[in-house]
Amino acid sequence: MNKHIVRSxxxxxxxxxFDNLGFRILGVLFLLPVLLTxxxxxxxxxxxxxxxxHWSYESLLASLSSGASGDPALFNGxxxxxxxxxxxxIVDWIADKAGFVFGIAAISFFVPQxxxxxxxxxxxxxxxxxxxxxxxxxxxxxxxxxxxxxxxVGGMFLGFFVTSGYRDTGLLxxxxxxxxxxxxxxxISCTIGVFTKSTIxxxxxxxxxxxxxxxxxxxxxxxxxxxxxxxEERERKPDLPAKEPPGxxxxxxxxxxxxxxxxxxxxxxxxxIAQGLRRxxxxxxxxxxxxxxxxxxxxxxxxxxxxxxxxxxxxxxxWIAAHPDGGGEARWTLKRDxxxxxxxxxxxxKRLKKELAVDSTRADISRxxxxxxxxxxxxxxEERLRRKWVFQIGDTVLTLDYDAESAWGARxxxxxxxxxxxxxxxxxxxxxxxxxxxxxxxYFAWSGPWQFNAWFSVGTTLMFVLAMLGLGWWKLSRTxx
Amino acid sequence: xxxxxxxxxxxxxxxVYGRGLFGAPGFRALDSxxxxxxxxxxxxxxxxxxxxxxxxxxxxxxxVRKTEGEAQLFGSSVGDASVxxxxxxxxxxxxxxxxxxxxxxxxxxxxxxxxxxxFLRARIPTLLDMVGMRDAAQRKIREYSKGMTQRIGLAQAMxxxxxxxxxxxxxxxxxxxxxxxxxxxxxxxxxxGVTVFINSHLLQxxxxxxxxxxxxxxGRILREGSIAELTxxxxxxxxxxxxxxxxxxxxxxxxxxxxxxxxxxxxxxLSDLELDQCVDRLRAAGLSIRGVQARRLNLEQAFIQLVKxxxx
Numbered sequence: 001m002n003k004h005i006v007r008s009x010x011x012x013x014x015x016x017x018f019d020n021l022g023f024r025i026l027g028v029l030f031l032l033p034v035l036l037t038x039x040x041x042x043x044x045x046x047x048x049x050x051x052x053x054h055w056s057y058e059s060l061l062a063s064l065s066s067g068a069s070g071d072p073a074l075f076n077g078x079x080x081x082x083x084x085x086x087x088x089x090i091v092d093w094i095a096d097k098a099g100f101v102f103g104i105a106a107i108s109f110f111v112p113q114x115x116x117x118x119x120x121x122x123x124x125x126x127x128x129x130x131x132x133x134x135x136x137x138x139x140x141x142x143x144x145x146x147x148x149x150x151x152x153v154g155g156m157f158l159g160f161f162v163t164s165g166y167r168d169t170g171l172l173x174x175x176x177x178x179x180x181x182x183x184x185x186x187x188i189s190c191t192i193g194v195f196t197k198s199t200i201x202x203x204x205x206x207x208x209x210x211x212x213x214x215x216x217x218x219x220x221x222x223x224x225x226x227x228x229x230x231x232e233e234r235e236r237k238p239d240l241p242a243k244e245p246p247g248x249x250x251x252x253x254x255x256x257x258x259x260x261x262x263x264x265x266x267x268x269x270x271x272x273i274a275q276g277l278r279r280x281x282x283x284x285x286x287x288x289x290x291x292x293x294x295x296x297x298x299x300x301x302x303x304x305x306x307x308x309x310x311x312x313x314x315x316x317x318x319w320i321a322a323h324p325d326g327g328g329e330a331r332w333t334l335k336r337d338x339x340x341x342x343x344x345x346x347x348x349x350k351r352l353k354k355e356l357a358v359d360s361t362r363a364d365i366s367r368x369x370x371x372x373x374x375x376x377x378x379x380x381x382e383e384r385l386r387r388k389w390v391f392q393i394g395d396t397v398l399t400l401d402y403d404a405e406s407a408w409g410a411r412x413x414x415x416x417x418x419x420x421x422x423x424x425x426x427x428x429x430x431x432x433x434x435x436x437x438x439x440x441x442x443y444f445a446w447s448g449p450w451q452f453n454a455w456f457s458v459g460t461t462l463m464f465v466l467a468m469l470g471l472g473w474w475k476l477s478r479t480x481x
Numbered sequence: 482x483x484x485x486x487x488x489x490x491x492x493x494x495x496x497v498y499g500r501g502l503f504g505a506p507g508f509r510a511l512d513s514x515x516x517x518x519x520x521x522x523x524x525x526x527x528x529x530x531x532x533x534x535x536x537x538x539x540x541x542x543x544x545v546r547k548t549e550g551e552a553q554l555f556g557s558s559v560g561d562a563s564v565x566x567x568x569x570x571x572x573x574x575x576x577x578x579x580x581x582x583x584x585x586x587x588x589x590x591x592x593x594x595x596x597x598x599x600f601l602r603a604r605i606p607t608l609l610d611m612v613g614m615r616d617a618a619q620r621k622i623r624e625y626s627k628g629m630t631q632r633i634g635l636a637q638a639m640x641x642x643x644x645x646x647x648x649x650x651x652x653x654x655x656x657x658x659x660x661x662x663x664x665x666x667x668x669x670x671x672x673x674g675v676t677v678f679i680n681s682h683l684l685q686x687x688x689x690x691x692x693x694x695x696x697x698x699x700g701r702i703l704r705e706g707s708i709a710e711l712t713x714x715x716x717x718x719x720x721x722x723x724x725x726x727x728x729x730x731x732x733x734x735x736x737x738x739x740x741x742x743x744x745x746x747x748x749x750x751l752s753d754l755e756l757d758q759c760v761d762r763l764r765a766a767g768l769s770i771r772g773v774q775a776r777r778l779n780l781e782q783a784f785i786q787l788v789k790x791x792x793x
Contacts, residue, residue, distance in 0.1 A: 008592030012578070015589075019580035019621075118576030122637075125542040125572070126593045127565035480498075480545040 005128055013140035022106020023144055026099065030152040033090050037159025042079045048163070078423075083166050087156070091174045092271050095152055100182055101207055104189055107144050108202040110137040111193030111472075120481040130476050134190070138469060141186040142179060149178035173277040180458075181270035185210065187465040191472035194479075210267070217268050220261040221440040223254060224451045228443060265464045269457040272444050276454065287424075288317060288334075293393045294432075298424030301332050302417035312336060316399075323405055328382065330404035330414075332421070339395040348397060349390055356388075365391055365400075366427040376406060385409035387418075393427055400425070487556070488645050488676040489518040489541065494550035496536050496700075510536040512700035513550065518693075520644075523667060523677045525691035527684065527780075529788055533700040534680050535573070538647055542570055554645065566595050569638035573649040573680070575630075579623040583614055583633045586622060587640050594641035604640065611666060612636045613659070627654035635663065639670070646670060647678040652686060664690055688712075688780040696784060698791045712783050717776040718756060722746040723769035732766045733759065748776070 017023055041048040046056035055063075057078050114123055114137060123133060153174045160166040185206055193202040234240055246254065289296040290312065297317075300306055304319035311317070316335030323329060342348040349360060349371045356375050363372035370391040377384045387402040400422075408414060443452035450456045494514040499507040510533045518524045526534045539545035540552050541559050557564040577586055584605065591601040609615040612632040617625065625633065631654050638646055648667075652660045667677050667690050681687050687694060688708055695705045704711055717739070725746060726732075733740060736759055737751040751759055756773075763770055778786065 002595055004592040004595055004597055008589045011592075012581075012589050015585060016578070016580050116576060118572065118574045119578070121539070121542075121544060121570070121572035122575050122577060122634075124544055125565060125568075125570040126590065127562050127595065128593050129562055478546075481539065 005132070009128070009132060009136040010139070013136050013143055016110065016140050017107075017144045017147065020106060020144070022102065023148070026102060026106065026148050027151065030095070030099075030148055031155070033086075033094075034152060034155030034159055037086075037156050038163055041163035042082050042166070043164060044079055051163070079164065079166070083160060083164060083168075087168075087171060087174075090156065091153060091171070091178075092274070095149065095174075095178060096181060096271055099148070099178075100185060101210070103141075103145055103148070103182060104185055104206050105203050107141050107186070108189045108193065108206065109199040110140055111190045112197050112199045112202060115194070115197045115479070115481075117481070124481055131473050134194070134473050134476050135469070138186060138190050141190070142183060145182040145186075146175070146179050149175045153178070170277060174274050177270050177274035177277070180273075181267055184265040184267050184270075184461060184465055187468040187472075191468045191475075194472040194475045213264055214268055216257065216260050216264070217266060220257040221268075223257065224261075225440050225443065228449075228451065262460060263464065265461040266457040267461075269444065269454065269461070272441060273454055273458070276444070276446075288312065293336075293396060293398075294428030295393060295398070296426045297334065297421075298426065299421070301421040302413075304330070304332060304417075316401075323408060325408075328405050330402075330409065333399075333401040333403075335399045335401070337397045337399070339392065339397055342397050345390065345392045345397050352388070352390065360390075363389065365389060365422060365425050368393070368427050382406075389422075391427075486520045487517055488520050488522075488554065489516070489678070490551075490553045490556075491516045491537070491541075492551045494537070494540065494552055495548045496533070496540060496545065497548045510700050511540070511547075511550075514697075514700065514702060516695060516702065516705070518676060518678065520676055521671065521674045522693055523671050523679065523691045525687040525694040526678065526680045526697065527687060527694060527784055528697035528703075531699075532697040534697055535649065536700075537697075538570075538649060538678070538680060542568065542647070566641065567644045569641065569643035569646040571631075571634050571638040571646075571648045571651055573653065575634050577622045577630065577634060577637070579621065582619050582621055583609075583625070583636075584618040586633070587618075587637060590637045591640040594643075596641045601640070604642070608636045608639060611669075613662065628656060628659055631655050632659065635666065639666075643675070645676045645678065647680070649680045650682065651679065652681070652683060660686070684779075684781040684784055694780070696787055698788055703787050703791055708780065709777075712777045712780055715750075715776045715778055716752070717748055717750050718759075719743075719748050719772075719774045719776060720746045720759075720763070720770060721772040721774075722763070723771055726766075726768065728766075729768075732762055732768070736762065746771075 039050055041051070046054055047060060048054050111134070113119060114133065124130060153171060157168070157171050160168070160171075188209055189202045189206040192205045193199070196202060196205075230243070245251070286296040286298050287300050287306070300319050301321070304321040307318040307320055310333075312334065313336065316333045319332040321330045337348075339345070352371075352373060353360060356373055358373055358375045360371035360373050362370065364370045368391045370389050373386075373388040373390075375386050377386050383406040385402070385404050385406045385408075389400040391398050402409070402418065404414065440452065444454060444457075445452060446454045492515045494511050494516075495509070496511040497507045497509050510531075512533075514533070514537065516537075526537070528534050536545060540547050541554060542565065543559055543562065552559045554564045555567055581589065587605050587608070588598075588601055591604070592598070596604075605618075606615065609618050612635055614629065614632050614636060617629055617633075622630065622633065631651070635648070635651060638648065651667075652663050655663060664686065667679070670677050671692075677690075679687060679691060691708065693705070693707055694711055696703045696711070722745065725742065725744070729742065729747065730740065733747070733749065737749040737755050739748075739750045741748045749759065760770065760773070
């Protein structure tokens with residue numbers, strides 16, 4: 001096959017894609033969120049429209065909730081959370097799910113139309129192998145989704161960067177993972193197209209395959225995770241009595257599901273891989289995390305550095321900043337106490353109220369009920385601004401303490417820094433933690449046992465795609481027109 | 482032994498469609514067919530529906546797999562895709578890619594046949610003029626009429642300057658002016674040394690264009706030869722006379738059979754001996770003979786006769 005033939009097949013694929021009505025409709029639909037990202041900006045200070053109209057998040061929430069204002073800490077990091085949510089909804093759901101179905105519907109005719117009487121005579125009488133012609137139709141589908149996902153993801157990336165000042169290069173991985181996910185279903189659609197020579201058949205069977213495949217994998221994942229968790233537990237507690245082996249039917253079902261999982265394309269993993277790649281690119285490691293409590297601190301308070309000798313499990317983690325005008329320092333301390341040592345959280349709070357002679361206000365941290373104290377304290381000639389937050393996780397009471405020179409602590413930038421820091425304190429709900437611990441997502445990684453291995457997933461999926469295309473080619477090479 | 486001048490050669494070619502389970506016999510579309518077409522010929526393939534003409538053409542183009550026998554183009558097996566670079570094909574009832582313009586289609590198909598852009602840039606305008614499609618070349622094929630589709634289809638069959646052009650019903654849907662143009666194109670190709678293989682139901686056209694013709698039925702060749710060989714004399718003669726006197730029938734009395742008087746003379750069924758006697762009688766009666774022409778069957782008549790005979 002010479003270069004002219006290769007070029008002609010590629011050009012043909014491009015012409016076919018750009019002339020496609022489904023492609024144009026999806027192009028317009030995908031342009032809408034992209035335009036939105038250029039028009040509406042989410043910045044630290046609020047929402048902007050067309051760089052002209054501005055609303056702070058506080059005023060937006062107040063107008064949405066009939067004048068009620070929320071906890072100021074709620075608005076810290078809100079921009080990133082909003083944008084993350086937007087990306088998740090548009091890329092991981094709309095493009096990945098609805099976009100795939102619509103895309104398959106739009107291009108499933110590529111192969112059957114080529115095989116129609118009259119069309120096949122023209123195309124297959126050319127000095128081009130049937131395999132090359134078949135693959136050119138497959139590649140046309142990949143171009144279809146490649147252009148659209150580049151438009152959507154690349155456009156949103158640019159829009160977020162230009163209008164919101166948000167730059168998440170990991171988002172660009174979604175272009176590849178969207179193509180990867182679509183490549184699986186398109187291979188199936190092409191092969192069904194060869195066998196049935198029917199567009200409707202190709203669409204229907206592919207669209208039916210999507211949820212069936214997803215459901216079977218999900219069932220297998222549940223079994224694999226529960227087995228893995230049980231194995232881990234037995235490793236921790238060797239004295240646990242051995243469970244009775246499952247019956248023959250269950251065992252056969254399990255074997256069938258495992259065989260299916262190994263052979264069939266793991267389309268569900270595409271989103272996991274995209275999210276994993278995004279996390280890797282973001283290189284997000286929190287400033288501090290305690291797995292047992294499910295507590296994490298995203299970043300240190302701005303301008304503060306962690307005291308290296310401080311320990312969360314002893315006297316508490318300490319972050320210190322020197323006073324900008326010299327002399328004195330400010331510090332944040334995060335400390336834990338056993339509930340049993342304090343009696344109860346309410347008893348502790350009552351004691352604090354009495355000791356400090358101030359009332360507490362409610363200022364929840366990470367949706368967890370939190371008492372907040374604020375008072376002034378004389379230390380020599382200096383007046384100090386003191387704040388304390390008290391909250392509870394399980395049988396542990398946590399105290400976050402702020403101590404700064406009064407005037408410095410009350411400055412706008414200091415207040416802002418404090419709010420950002422507090423918004424970064426995250427507590428995972430117990431149920432959420434349990435669910436995550438027992439979820440496939442928790443174990444899914446680039447390294448690890450084959451059941452949860454991303455390389456295994458990608459490798460076997462690509463083999464499935466190749467096998468599908470091979471099957472399509474085999475049938476095509478035996479077809480008389 | 483194949484001749485170096487042979488463009489197409491099939492030997493013992495058999496195609497059986499839809500062989501059933503456990504070796505049940507299927508439909509035999511071609512039955513040990515053997516045929517050779519020389520370079521530079523215009524070759525006509527005729528036959529009733531189901532004769533196997535299209536199957537033969539499709540095997541030659543790799544569209545259908547043969548069951549048995551040998552099929553070669555330019556001395557190479559038809560299974561070799563590269564040999565198709567030397568072949569152009571206009572299928573019957575073809576459906577060209579609707580998402581392309583005529584121009585795009587010619588460029589792409591030209592490249593698919595291994596031609597570079599420089600060659601195609603020079604070739605396409607000439608070809609568009611030849612088929613009368615220059616003005617419509619920028620329009621999408623889906624907007625073309627049937628005649629236009631046929632003409633652009635003819636252009637795509639010739640885009641890469643093939644040495645063999647296979648035309649399946651080339652004038653289907655084309656108006657009389659267009660048909661004359663197609664005939665001229667075929668003549669031009671013949672003059673350029675291109676072998677043209679025509680499969681058509683329009684026997685008059687085949688008679689006008691083809692050097693050699695094969696008549697097929699039930700997957701076999703019934704007759705093969707030049708137009709003259711396929712259209713035998715009927716034994717009937719047309720006499721053109723300077724004048725036709727009223728006593729002409731009396732002059733010819735007892736001679737031949739089926740006399741038909743015409744304004745310029747007459748037609749009569751005669752044996753070779755009777756032909757001389759007829760001339761003698763006319764001369765003896767003082768009638769001036771302007772011309773004598775032996776009547777032949779036309780291709781359509783010969784075809785129908787042959788096919789009917791085969792059916793019996």
